[in-house]
Amino acid sequence: xxxxxxxxxxxxxxxxxxxxxxxxxxxxxxxxxxxxxxxxxxxxxxxxxxxxxxxxxxxxxxxxxxxxxxxxxxxxxxxxxxxxxx
Numbered sequence: 001x002x003x004x005x006x007x008x009x010x011x012x013x014x015x016x017x018x019x020x021x022x023x024x025x026x027x028x029x030x031x032x033x034x035x036x037x038x039x040x041x042x043x044x045x046x047x048x049x050x051x052x053x054x055x056x057x058x059x060x061x062x063x064x065x066x067x068x069x070x071x072x073x074x075x076x077x078x079x080x081x082x083x084x085x086x
Contacts, residue, residue, distance in 0.1 A: 007044035011051035018043040 008016075019040075022030075026039050 007048040010048035016047040
């Protein structure tokens, strides 16, 4: 998803469905004395994931899939590292 916490840049402005109030987890975070910025970051992270899932623009998943497709075209012997294969 990305290596930095600027999750608010990863979904359209005004498209955070999680910034409308408290849920159970936010209530628990508040009871534990967690800072408000952590609660905001959690909402932004959730909104970014939701947007990526809805838009289908998960770049890392696409890159990994392309790499796996290339590997699958190679005629390599199948090996199992769990002990249950040839």
